[in-house]
Amino acid sequence: TEETLVLVKPDGVARGMTGAILARIEAKGYSLVDIRLVEPDRTTLEQHYAEHEGKPFYEPLLDFMMSGPSVAIRLAGDRVIEGFRSLAGTTDPTTAAPGTVRGDFGRDWGLKVQQNLVHGSDSVESAQRELSIWF
Ligand code: ATP
Numbered sequence: 630t631e632e633t634l635v636l637v638k639p640d641g642v643a644r645g646m647t648g649a650i651l652a653r654i655e656a657k658g659y660s661l662v663d664i665r666l667v668e669p670d671r672t673t674l675e676q677h678y679a680e681h682e683g684k685p686f687y688e689p690l691l692d693f694m695m696s697g698p699s700v701a702i703r704l705a706g707d708r709v710i711e712g713f714r715s716l717a718g719t720t721d722p723t724t725a726a727p728g729t730v731r732g733d734f735g736r737d738w739g740l741k742v743q744q745n746l747v748h749g750s751d752s753v754e755s756a757q758r759e760l761s762i763w764f
Pocket residue numbers: 686690718719720741742743744745747748749751
């Protein structure tokens with residue numbers, strides 16, 4: 630089995646989509662190992678998003694991620710990393726496929742950061758690194 634870090638980002642929590650997102654995760658058959666409501670400080674987010682430092686959306690991204698609580702989930706299951714990313718859909722919510730979390734629940738709101746509801750680790754190495762940051 631495998632583990633991944635899923636975040637319901639501040640837009641997802643603020644819009645009351647946490648339950649709907651969890652329902653899709655559970656319906657797919659993955660297991661919730663741990664779950665918590667978190668208000669990350671800047672240092673935590675700098676670690677989490679280290680690969681994006683210096684990009685144009687980096688500061689707006691950190692501000693967005695500090696705009697309200699997120700729900701952090703330790704999720705387990707065979708091939709859960711790619712499975713959750715498939716459920717989430719592509720990064721840009723306006724064009725993410727219908728049927729995905731981002732495609733069904735998200736769109737562009739005219740901001741400098743994509744408010745795309747969820748994060749999911751993209752590799753085994755990222756998952757281990759990110760889980761140790763958030764849990
Ligand atoms: P994916 O890996 O599928 O692209 P992700 O969530 O892992 O999804 P990253 O590329 O790691 O996306 O970017 C992290 C986050 O930064 C995105 O989820 C989004 O909120 C924001 N972001 C990424 N690219 C842009 C961009 N070009 N403009 C604005 N915000 C962006």
